Amino acid sequence: MAEIDINGEVIESTQYIVVKIDDEQYGIDIQYVDNIVRMQRITRVPKAQPYFEGVINLRGEVIPVMSMRKKFGLADDVETNKTRIIIVKTEAQALVGIRVDEVREVVTLYDNVIEKRSYDKNKEEANDYLLGVGKNGEELISLLNINAVIAEDI
Amino acid sequence: MDTSQYLEIFIDETKEHLQSLSDHFMVLEKEPDNADTINEIFRSAHTLKGMAGTMGFVNMQNLTHKMEDVFSVIRDGNMKVTPDLVDLLFRGLDALEAYQDNIINTSSEGDETNDDIVNALISMKEGKPVEDAPKSESAPKAEEHKAEDAAPAASGGDNAAKKYLDISFADFEKNAIKEADEQNKNVYGITVYIQENCLLKAARAFLVFKELEVLGEVVKSVPTVQDIEDEKFDLDFSVILITDAPEKEVVAAIKTVSEIDKVAIGKLNVSEIVDGGAKAEADTKQEGAQESKSEESAKPAAAAAKKAKEDKKAPAKTSSKPVVNRSVRVDIEKLDDLMNQVSELIIAKNGLVSVSESETASTDSQSFTEQIEYLERITTTLHESIMKVRMVPIESVVNRFPRMIRDLSKKLDKPMELYMSGEDTELDRTVIDEIGDPLMHLLRNSADHGIESVERRQELGKPEQGSIYLNASQVGNNVVIEVKDDGGGIDVEKVRAKAIERGTITEEQAEAMEDKDIIDLLFLPSFSTAEKITDVSGRGVGLDVVRSKIEGLGGDIEVRSKKDEGSVFTIRLPLTLAIIQALMIELGEEKYAIPLNSIETIEDVAVSDIKYVKSKEVIHLRGTVIPLVRLYDLLDFPPREETEDNITVVIVSKGDKQAGLVVDNLIGQQEIVIKPLGKYINIEKIISGATILGDGEVALILDANALV
Numbered sequence A: 001m002a003e004i005d006i007n008g009e010v011i012e013s014t015q016y017i018v019v020k021i022d023d024e025q026y027g028i029d030i031q032y033v034d035n036i037v038r039m040q041r042i043t044r045v046p047k048a049q050p051y052f053e054g055v056i057n058l059r060g061e062v063i064p065v066m067s068m069r070k071k072f073g074l075a076d077d078v079e080t081n082k083t084r085i086i087i088v089k090t091e092a093q094a095l096v097g098i099r100v101d102e103v104r105e106v107v108t109l110y111d112n113v114i115e116k117r118s119y120d121k122n123k124e125e126a127n128d129y130l131l132g133v134g135k136n137g138e139e140l141i142s143l144l145n146i147n148a149v150i151a152e153d154i
Numbered sequence B: 001m002d003t004s005q006y007l008e009i010f011i012d013e014t015k016e017h018l019q020s021l022s023d024h025f026m027v028l029e030k031e032p033d034n035a036d037t038i039n040e041i042f043r044s045a046h047t048l049k050g051m052a053g054t055m056g057f058v059n060m061q062n063l064t065h066k067m068e069d070v071f072s073v074i075r076d077g078n079m080k081v082t083p084d085l086v087d088l089l090f091r092g093l094d095a096l097e098a099y100q101d102n103i104i105n106t107s108s109e110g111d112e113t114n115d116d117i118v119n120a121l122i123s124m125k126e127g128k129p130v131e132d133a134p135k136s137e138s139a140p141k142a143e144e145h146k147a148e149d150a151a152p153a154a155s156g157g158d159n160a161a162k163k164y165l166d167i168s169f170a171d172f173e174k175n176a177i178k179e180a181d182e183q184n185k186n187v188y189g190i191t192v193y194i195q196e197n198c199l200l201k202a203a204r205a206f207l208v209f210k211e212l213e214v215l216g217e218v219v220k221s222v223p224t225v226q227d228i229e230d231e232k233f234d235l236d237f238s239v240i241l242i243t244d245a246p247e248k249e250v251v252a253a254i255k256t257v258s259e260i261d262k263v264a265i266g267k268l269n270v271s272e273i274v275d276g277g278a279k280a281e282a283d284t285k286q287e288g289a290q291e292s293k294s295e296e297s298a299k300p301a302a303a304a305a306k307k308a309k310e311d312k313k314a315p316a317k318t319s320s321k322p323v324v325n326r327s328v329r330v331d332i333e334k335l336d337d338l339m340n341q342v343s344e345l346i347i348a349k350n351g352l353v354s355v356s357e358s359e360t361a362s363t364d365s366q367s368f369t370e371q372i373e374y375l376e377r378i379t380t381t382l383h384e385s386i387m388k389v390r391m392v393p394i395e396s397v398v399n400r401f402p403r404m405i406r407d408l409s410k411k412l413d414k415p416m417e418l419y420m421s422g423e424d425t426e427l428d429r430t431v432i433d434e435i436g437d438p439l440m441h442l443l444r445n446s447a448d449h450g451i452e453s454v455e456r457r458q459e460l461g462k463p464e465q466g467s468i469y470l471n472a473s474q475v476g477n478n479v480v481i482e483v484k485d486d487g488g489g490i491d492v493e494k495v496r497a498k499a500i501e502r503g504t505i506t507e508e509q510a511e512a513m514e515d516k517d518i519i520d521l522l523f524l525p526s527f528s529t530a531e532k533i534t535d536v537s538g539r540g541v542g543l544d545v546v547r548s549k550i551e552g553l554g555g556d557i558e559v560r561s562k563k564d565e566g567s568v569f570t571i572r573l574p575l576t577l578a579i580i581q582a583l584m585i586e587l588g589e590e591k592y593a594i595p596l597n598s599i600e601t602i603e604d605v606a607v608s609d610i611k612y613v614k615s616k617e618v619i620h621l622r623g624t625v626i627p628l629v630r631l632y633d634l635l636d637f638p639p640r641e642e643t644e645d646n647i648t649v650v651i652v653s654k655g656d657k658q659a660g661l662v663v664d665n666l667i668g669q670q671e672i673v674i675k676p677l678g679k680y681i682n683i684e685k686i687i688s689g690a691t692i693l694g695d696g697e698v699a700l701i702l703d704a705n706a707l708v
Helices: A068-072 A121-127 A146-151 B004-030 B035-055 B058-075 B083-106 B115-127 B141-150 B171-182 B201-215 B225-229 B247-255 B270-274 B298-313 B332-358 B365-389 B401-412 B429-450 B454-459 B492-501 B507-512 B515-523 B543-552
Strands: A002-006 A009-021 A024-029 A033-038 A052-058 A061-067 A084-089 A095-100 A102-110 A114-116 A130-136 A139-144 B186-194 B216-222 B236-243 B260-267 B391-393 B416-421 B426-428 B466-475 B478-485 B556-562 B566-574 B579-587 B590-595 B599-606 B611-613 B616-621 B624-630 B646-654 B657-663 B665-673 B687-692 B698-702
Touching: A009 A068, A009 A084, A009 A095, A009 A139, A024 A102, A033 A052, A052 A095, A052 B698, A061 A068, A068 A095, A084 A102, A095 A146, A102 A130, A102 A139, B004 B035, B004 B083, B004 B401, B035 B058, B058 B083, B058 B115, B083 B115, B171 B186, B171 B216, B171 B236, B171 B270, B186 B201, B186 B247, B201 B216, B201 B225, B201 B236, B201 B247, B247 B260, B332 B365, B332 B579, B332 B665, B365 B391, B365 B665, B391 B429, B401 B416, B401 B429, B426 B429, B429 B466, B429 B478, B429 B543, B429 B566, B492 B507, B492 B515, B515 B543, B515 B556, B543 B556, B579 B657, B590 B665, B599 B616, B599 B657, B611 B624, B646 B665, B665 B687
Parallel strands: A024 A139, A061 A095, B416 B466, B590 B698, B624 B657
Antiparallel strands: A002 A009, A009 A024, A009 A102, A033 A084, A052 A061, A084 A095, A114 A130, A130 A139, B186 B236, B186 B260, B216 B236, B391 B426, B466 B478, B478 B566, B556 B566, B579 B590, B579 B665, B599 B646, B611 B616, B616 B624, B646 B657, B687 B698
């Protein structure tokens, strides 16, 4: 968290890691990111939730990996050179891997450029994962509520 | 005195003494005249009193003091043990345990003075002196002698403290002594007592020897110098010293070494030794007998009491046998760390193994393989050693049960006895910590609902006294614990009726179910938690909790029961939790591990031999019908056509049930480290964890128990 002072007003800011999933850009609060690793062999776990791809070995620990595409009901993952697994440390101190198409950059967003999530009854389901939308120059970044994404069970 | 550093030792020793008291009270209840037991109790109470006093736990000291008083009257034969007294003693014991718990939690004993118990003990002691009580004759005389010495008011120069008097000499030693005498040198016998809480006895003894060697020549020591260096002695050792120095100087020299409790010294009667007297007599004048107490009187007395107790175990022989197990206390967390590191090492080793296997044959590969094998041996032994360090005898859990059954027997007014065997069976520390409650639960169940009332037992022609058995033993890689009773057994019909009534099963289902399956219903949560069903011949309260706990430890539980003959609950637990031997198998492109301890055999079965029972695949193997489990289908692989004529079947078992797991390929046996799969991912029971293979790949571990 950083703060700036514009005209005596204190505005908080947060750093996000910008990732690409399908055609959209998402931001993940950097404080929850433990590590980013390249795509590696994932061991399938039978009978787990469908959006879990399986488990990987991260320096001797076994860590489950979920696919954001599967979670969001998008087209299947295609492994490319840019595919990454973001290792997230949740508030419960557990590690979970999140498979994304690409990791773009780290941005600092101030609260005044973030449009907080509004409750929309019709789109409630999709909105649960989002904290809001941030503007980075011309681009829009959907800010993920990463703990909700991981913890929620469909 | 700052006693905090001794607190841990105090707590440990208190536990031991309280357990010993409890055991002996139980004996005493049955054999009120057992002199050995009375002596043991007296000693334990006395030691406890001394320790509590030293640590400043006044209430505890007071209570044990009163108990000891009562026992000193009993021991002198002036009072008999009555059931009332035993009950009172047990109450006292509970109070002492409460003190101990307080001390563990807050390092203070609390304010409870337990006046009622203390007063009851006092009036017991004074109120009921029985004349003409039989003297406790069976107690060895020497022992009594020493026990008296253990009394707080032990007279300073008692010969019992002078163990050196018991030393016998070899010829060359006699010659040396004779020579010294002729040269007008002093020959002293010295017995040095080290403080009970001394942690480095051997070091202290070594320092004493160093001091003595400055003054003169040590001709003999009991135990031998080697044993003393190896700490193979209790709290005292005796030496024969030839010196020019006067007695005072010798004592002063010894006392420069710290943590010495007291020194008993006396001139030896040389002529008697040399004249072949097997035992050296004391210098009768006793003028030189010096005794110096570096602490309050309770300490040496306690030490002496302990010594007396040890003496009884190894009568008269102060020689090389170690009396006390040499041990080091280690924080369990340190062991866990060590264990983790060994796990890492095994993973690294497996990595090397897989590299060596994939390497194309080069000139070096021979020696490389040899080295790998060497490393493999070392890691395996290392792992076994660490596991052994973590092993604790099950005794530490079960030794409180006899008391519990005794209390239940009184409370329920049903005579019953608990017979235990295999208390020395060892289990991993983590398992030991968890297993106490389930066992207690099963025993309570047996006592409360299993054993019938006296009238009912008479009707059935059974002995009036019910029997409950707790047997532990190691079977292969498992520890099996049996809780057995000769009570009424489980009334299957009642359970069946109850299950239908509660809607757990339908009537049709009930018809089709075998008795065994009906009994298994008792383990269902819905069956036991909702309301009390003790009317269903008893069983059922909380058995689901017992089962889930045991399964949480990687074990399982089975029950067999016969009406009016009794029930047997059999618990099977794995010896270790973290690292296991497993068979690696292949399914499609994936690898899985099956724990070796659940595997019976591996069979090659022709597809044409597969039979069908109730449209399920089975095979016939050496007279048993074994259901087949197609892992490929079970684990959600994409469907495929079967092309092979033969299939590989891994036969796994759980209790007396078996199943055949159909696999594609066998890879081989491997030592694997069990890792959890992490949070958030839901896994079915058939997968018990994951492991990391040599090449860094993750393989899942199949729980054979869930497949049978």
